[in-house]
Amino acid sequence: MTLxxxxxxxxxxxxxxxxxxxxxxxxxxxxxxxxTVLAEVEGDRxxxxxxxxxxxxxxxxxxxxxxxxxxxAVQTLxxxxxxxxxxxxxxxxxxxxxxxxxxxxxxxxxxxxxxRATFHARVEKxxxxxxxxxxxxxxIVEIDACPLFARELAGALPAARAVAGAMAARGKPLDITVxxxxxxxxxxxxxxxxxxxxxxxxxxxxxxxxxxxxxxNHGRLVALRRKPRLAIGAALVAPPPxxxxxxxxxxxxxxxxxxxxxAKGAARVADLFCGLGAFALRLAAHSRVCxxxxxxxxxxxxxxxxxxxxxxxxxxxxxxxxxxxPLSAGELSAFDAVVFDPPRAGAEAQAQEIARSALGLAVAVxxxxxxxxxxxxxxxxxxxxxxxxxxxxxxRFSPHVEIVxxxxxxxxxxxxxxxxxx
Numbered sequence: 001m002t003l004x005x006x007x008x009x010x011x012x013x014x015x016x017x018x019x020x021x022x023x024x025x026x027x028x029x030x031x032x033x034x035x036t037v038l039a040e041v042e043g044d045r046x047x048x049x050x051x052x053x054x055x056x057x058x059x060x061x062x063x064x065x066x067x068x069x070x071x072x073a074v075q076t077l078x079x080x081x082x083x084x085x086x087x088x089x090x091x092x093x094x095x096x097x098x099x100x101x102x103x104x105x106x107x108x109x110x111x112x113x114x115x116r117a118t119f120h121a122r123v124e125k126x127x128x129x130x131x132x133x134x135x136x137x138x139x140i141v142e143i144d145a146c147p148l149f150a151r152e153l154a155g156a157l158p159a160a161r162a163v164a165g166a167m168a169a170r171g172k173p174l175d176i177t178v179x180x181x182x183x184x185x186x187x188x189x190x191x192x193x194x195x196x197x198x199x200x201x202x203x204x205x206x207x208x209x210x211x212x213x214x215x216x217n218h219g220r221l222v223a224l225r226r227k228p229r230l231a232i233g234a235a236l237v238a239p240p241p242x243x244x245x246x247x248x249x250x251x252x253x254x255x256x257x258x259x260x261x262x263a264k265g266a267a268r269v270a271d272l273f274c275g276l277g278a279f280a281l282r283l284a285a286h287s288r289v290c291x292x293x294x295x296x297x298x299x300x301x302x303x304x305x306x307x308x309x310x311x312x313x314x315x316x317x318x319x320x321x322x323x324x325x326p327l328s329a330g331e332l333s334a335f336d337a338v339v340f341d342p343p344r345a346g347a348e349a350q351a352q353e354i355a356r357s358a359l360g361l362a363v364a365v366x367x368x369x370x371x372x373x374x375x376x377x378x379x380x381x382x383x384x385x386x387x388x389x390x391x392x393x394x395x396r397f398s399p400h401v402e403i404v405x406x407x408x409x410x411x412x413x414x415x416x417x418x419x420x421x422x
Contacts, residue, residue, distance in 0.1 A: 001042040003049065008035045011085050013092075013369075015073025015399045019046075029135055030067055032058055032077055045136075057081040063147050070135035071146070072397035083108070083393070086401050090369045090391045097373035101386040101405075109394040109402075111250020113150035119157070121164035121174040128168045130161045130176070148396060150248070152180035159185055159210040166202035167192055177242050181228035184213035188242035192217055216241035233282035235309035240297035244275055251394025251402060255365055256282050258390055258404040259339055262363045263287065266337035268315075272322055272350060273342045277302035277314075279365075283339070284312040290335070291317040292327070326350035329357035337361040346371025348378065355382025362407040372403050379407050 006019035008031045017031030021041060028046040031037050036053035039046035051058075061067070061075040074082060083106040091103040121130045122140050131142040149156065156178040163176055167189070175190040195203070195217055207215040207223035215223040219241040229236045230245065233256075239245065246252035259279050263269055266287050271280040274291035276298050283289045284306060293299055296319035306314040322342075326349045332338060338359055340347050344367055354362050355378050362379060366372035380386070387406030394402060 001040050004039055004041045004046070005052070006031075006037050006039055006041075006046070008033055008037060008055075011074070011077070013089055013399060029073070030076070065141060065143050068134060069132045069141045069143060070137070071132045071148075073135070073399055075397045086393055087391050089399065089401055090372075090389065090403055093369035093373040094376065094389070096370075097377045099373060099377050099380055099386075101376070101389050104388060104390045106401075107254055107390060107392045108396075109248060109251040109254040109392050110148070110396045111150075111248050111253075111394075113153070114146070114148050114247050115150050115153060115180040115249055116245060116247050117146070117149065117153060117156055117178050119160040119176045119178070121160070121167075121176055123168055123171045128161070128164045130157070130164050150180060153178065153185075155185060155210060156180070159187060159206070159212060162206035162210055163187060163189060163203065163215070166206050167199060170199070179228070179239070179243070179245065181213055181230055181239070182236075183226040183228050184211060186214045186228040186239070186241070187212055188216045188219065190218060190242070195222070214241070230276070232277055232305060233309070233312075234285060235277070235281045235305035235312065237276050237281070237301050237305035239276055239301055240295075243295075243298055243301070246278065246394060246402075248394040251392060252278050254392050254394075255279075255402060255404055258388075259283070259363050259365065260286075262387070262404075262406045263337045263339065263361065266335075266361065268335045268337075270327060270332065270335045270338045272327065272338060272340040273347065274299075274302065274317070275341070277305065279339050279341065280314060280317070281306060281309065281312060284309075284314045287336075288313045288315050289317075290315050292320040292322060294319060294321045294323075322347065322350050324349075326353045329353050332357040332359050335359065337363065339363045339365065341365035342371075344368040344371065346375050348375060351375040351378040352382075355379050355384070358409075360409050364403070364405045364407065366403045366405075367400060369401060369403065372405070376405060376407075384409050 008017035010033045012018045017028040019026045030048050032055040034055045038050040057078040066075045087106045129140040131140050134141050160176045177188045179186045203222050213226045213228040269287045269289050271291040274280045274293045280289050280291035306312045384407035389405045392402040
């Protein structure tokens, strides 16, 4: 490891400053573009030691754990420059994939803050530690609070510590996912394996002491004080343990608003990778919707929510592995529009079927700029033209960015079928 004076050329896709040393890129966490820094360099990684000449865009961090906790990569970049960096992450990914598309300004969807968090718990030297991981390391950074949390998540850390304490004797690393619901905190533990009787008793005490709505271990119920529910459009949905949902309520609302605007007037809509129905349950107030996802428990929760929502037209829906068995071009011809929101791996196989279909409208939602750009290229090569591409920021200060993009096929109208073929 050597101490080097570096000039930061740009901010990279992971929020690290990128410099060059003897022509080789060097990545410097917490450094900003245009800065001159002293850094300890080892290979292509560096540790920031001193900022010799700060960027005029540098501002003070809002969190005392910044620079230790790996949850935030970019807290010291002024808001306008930060928004442009995130917008550019999407624009650069599209350009690298060979796609020419204008990217709209970033929408700030942090709102009231994070309603979902996953804490890591480790037993180190006989003592339990709960917090987030240090950047690029397996070390736990213990925290007392996070300024990015919504008010409803305020009790999450004390509850996670109590859960970790109840499991400390077995010494296993744990992931503790906490979701703020209408009925209180919903916690699911991962990494513990089957519980012993004394652990179950200790967890029951922790659930009572922290007034948890529900506590589960690997999806298995440990304690249920109140059935946790989420409001999705006009429906109330009881999520399965550890269910995925957008990190902020404002983020879900912003993405759904763009999806609904794009699909306005579509009589039949397919919602693929639908999860709990963040889009399907909203679309079903105006269109007939068929929704599919590989998570059978999420599908069941969505369907139950739809039955309790007045006037929702949720048609045939079910569990389906869209990676291995995407809706075919023929099946898609039963619809006027398709919405697809895959996990970070993207939806390559499904995009290929959409490209082969006669669908006039496709709305893509993504949390990964690189796989989004790959799938977008498939649609463009298949004859679709870009409408709007909108980046959305609900993971403030991180390199994660949500994307909503609209694709239209000119001069072609979908053929209608009464039933979705199998």
